Amino acid sequence: MLRKLFSFNGGVKPDPNKGASTREPIARLPLPPQLIIPLHQHIGGTPRPLVKVGDRVLHGQRIGAADGNVSSAVHAPTSGTVVAIEPRLMPHASGLSSMAVVIEPDGQDQRIEREPFDWHAATPGEVRDYLRDAGVVGLGGAVFPSHLKLSPGKAGGTDTLVLNGAECEPFITCDDMLMRSEAEDILRGALVMQKMLAAKQVLVGVEDNKPEAAAALKAAAAALGHASLDVVVVPTRYPAGGAKQLIRVLTGIEVPHGSRSTDFGVQCFNVATALAVWNALEHGEPLTRRIVTVAGNVDRPRNFDVAIGTPIGFVFEHAGLKQDTDKLIMGGPMMGIPLPGVEAPVVKATNCLLASSPALFPPPEPELPCIRCGECARACPADLQPFELYWHSRARNFGRAQEYHLFDCIECGCCAYVCPSHIPLVDYYRYAKSEIWARERDKDAADSARERFEFRNWRAEREKEEKAAKLAARSAAKPAAKPAATDKSPAEGEAAATPAEDPKKALIEAAMARAKAQKEAVAAKNTDTLTPAQQAQVEAAEARRKLAADIVATGSGETTSETATADKPTE
């Protein structure tokens, strides 16, 4: 079947470099002396530890429970003893640590008894909960909890399930090798997902530089005999494996920034995620292992089946790290992150471990001024004007950067790849984005602090006035106790009651006016707003004056002028 394919603008064609790591089949990596299993390996809440130091755990045992629905569980990849639960170095550019369960394997690999789960009979909600507790998250790199993406959505079901086997980043071949060896189970997983999403068709997108994987998938699709399942070979062009780019190529739909693909009837999963779903439901296997490509400056580049939690150094030992390695990267050379150390563990997001050498990835040449040649704009798959974003980010003109759609940038690196001035463009965008986020956080914090402060002031003042009003009411009630003035008492009682209520109202109004004035004064920083602020002050003063006049009941003009003059300097 010939399918009409679409195209996205831009993109680049770096040397795929996928040959070296696909010569040998996937090898199962032995267990390391210690497994470091981070509790937080996905988008969403950090799981609560279910074990304590000294506990014996079994293979497949849940050691961290999902924290709410936007979270996912973590499991022990083998049997052993929990030796520590403490912050450990994470595979993240920040070099920060995060809570991890450290397990010393006992070598017996004793499995936990599987709780029976008949997923065929279960409701979709139960299946989603099961996948959450099996720790299934997106294995393409974003590690978004998969169960959250598996509802049909509001608009009466999904049209297309896109299975992402494009794997466009150079050097990475873990999906390629997985598709070659596990094509049928990948498609079985996809069919489960299709059912859960009520999708009309499943499109598996594979770049044309992976003919073996495409052939294996096509054979498996034929064997499964589902008419709605189609394996589509797409042209090799980075970043065709970006979810939005692949959706565009396969369906022609462009999902804008800020929208979900499901709004357009499309849902997208990585091929490895489909296999994880199948293994969880059919075999009761939680996600405790993944395929990791080890490539770059190593003696034996290869794909390994690695237990999650294996220290990265241990993985590199098996591939033979070369002497002149200057840097370790998690992910591919276009979007990968520099690793802070070899002690960091393999996590669910680790698709590739790349060793860099000065010869393989030479340090960038000195940055020259932008000459506005527009190469970056031609390479941008998001149709942005990267050099404009660069100008505004560099000038810390973040508002303008946002006007030029800074947050539509997917940080694919195409612009920096083609830049003749060797400008690290993506770094400028990361900087601008983090600055904007920091400012928004600061602003939110300042707003809530101001609100709290204003409310506290208002409450203190209200309590003071209430006390004063009560006192006044009591002193006014005293003459009413005299029997001679019985006919006067209702009037006096009323007079006492009215001020008691009135000042309250006036105070609330005054406080609200002040808050409003202050808010305006903060929002717009020019002298124009002084007038409303002054007015509010005058109103507040008048409210207080009225109150004072009522309480004291002198009714003289002197107090008024005094209050007014006393109020003025406070501005």
Add this chain to the structure above:
Amino acid sequence: MYNSPYLRQNTSVRRVMTTVLVAMLPAIAVQSWLFGAALLVQIALASATALACEALMLALRGRPVAPALTDMSALVTAWLIAVCLPPLLPWWTTVLGTAFALIIGKHLYGGLGQNPFNPAMLAYALLIVSFPALMSQWPGLNVGDFATQMDWVFGGARALDGVTGATPMDALRTGLMTGSDTAAVMRSTAFGHVAGAGWEWVALAWGAGGLLLLALRIITWHVPVAFLAVMSLVSGIASLIDAAHYAGPALHLLAGGTMMGAFFIATDPVSGATTPRGKLIFAAGIALIAWLIRAFGAYPDGIAFAVLLMNICVPLIDMKTQPPVFGHKNGGAP
């Protein structure tokens, strides 16, 4: 420590600029062959001046000198200035124009990538306003041997009346002013086949170099296509209306600075528009203004002023022609 991407295409500003220099070689070769080697001397003069000014300004600005000097951008400016000027110009005129372009036009605005005006066109505009007589002395075919030409350039000899001829644009202007019509002017022997003896070949060589730039993806099609299309269109319409007073597209495309302007001047990325639609507007504007100056203005050719005027409009053009970003085209529909 640096971040992704770790892969970089093998490209550099130097490579881009060098490619532009190479693409200029056909036109330089043809012009030197037909009009004498004085052009090569002018190019050498301009290059030396440009590099000296670049180094001086970088040093004054406290910037590293070596990387900027070797990025070849100063040489591109120098060569473009030299090919715009009459080759028999006294040496100090070329030096003055080049120094003005580099010091005022480039570095006072902040150097490479910061200049709002095309430096080469600034130099041309300065010289034609200051020295209109010198700037109109163009040599005819095979005028004088090299030694004689050098005497004109360096010796101060200015008895050029016999050797310099009017360029086709000049001839047309003078002819029309003396009551002749376009057809009569163009029949004169100095006029060559279409657009001036010799100059039409130089123009074709510029076109060839421009096609090389297109093929190597240094420039996009937008600017040359819009430039040449609008120039053909307006001159074609005018000559259809009054052929006696307005030359047709063939002359306007092959004479003066049209070809060089379309492929080498209006395509300058720094001072030109950057968005696809913006490039079309920018180039169309230059062609229109240049034709208006040619047809109605006081100067024989108007490319330089047209480019400078459109340079002013670039920020506005770019702002108003931002292309829609991914997913914002037709609400995401295919």
